Amino acid sequence: VSEQELYIVDKKKYQGQLTDEKSFMDPQDYRQKSARLKILLKDLKAAIGQIQKKIQQIIDQDETLSHQFKFLCSIDGIGERTAFKAIVETNALRDFTDARKFCCHAGLAPFSYTSGAVFIPVIESRIERTKVLRRFCTWEHSRRLLA
Numbered sequence: 001v002s003e004q005e006l007y008i009v010d011k012k013k014y015q016g017q018l019t020d021e022k023s024f025m026d027p028q029d030y031r032q033k034s035a036r037l038k039i040l041l042k043d044l045k046a047a048i049g050q051i052q053k054k055i056q057q058i059i060d061q062d063e064t065l066s067h068q069f070k071f072l073c074s075i076d077g078i079g080e081r082t083a084f085k086a087i088v089e090t091n092a093l094r095d096f097t098d099a100r101k102f103c104c105h106a107g108l109a110p111f112s113y114t115s116g117a118v119f120i121p122v123i124e125s126r127i128e129r130t131k132v133l134r135r136f137c138t139w140e141h142s143r144r145l146l147a
Contacts, residue, residue, distance in 0.1 A: 004051040004081075011044045055084055065092055 014037045022030055059065045065087060072083035087093070096102040 004048055004055075005085075007044050007048050007051070008081075011041060011048070014041055014044070052080075059084075059087075068092060 018034055018037055021033070025033070059069050068087055069080075069083050072078050072086060073080060078086075090096065090102070090105070093102075096105065
């Protein structure tokens with residue numbers, strides 16, 4: 001999954017260069033650069049597709065993973081990539097015995113920080129956790145509020 005994310009980031013970067021630099025570059029230079037970038041984009045799309053197929057094969061072979069994947073994808077706003085990442089990062093949700101531990105891992109549980117004798121009531125959540133899990137939890141929470 002991390003290899004796939006790396007390729008997706010590169011693909012977006014190259015696509016951005018194609019659109020952003022068109023009006024700033026000499027037309028001949030842009031055509032040459034565009035041709036080179038299109039070759040890279042084609043290869044990146046192929047690599048992303050291969051990785052996606054391999055991940056899908058692994059999920060299809062395991063009944064539990066398949067069920068979890070379908071369940072996660074049924075949530076509004078959760079796509080295949082987010083579901084893949086949530087399953088991988090949580091060890092198919094086996095690492096957590098209760099919701100509190102999952103929220104702590106996702107960086108959603110609030111913590112108060114103290115320093116020495118002075119107590120400063122600052123409530124924060126740990127932001128170093130993954131954005132994907134926070135997005136997953138936020139979508140689910142928003143859906144429940146609107147229901």
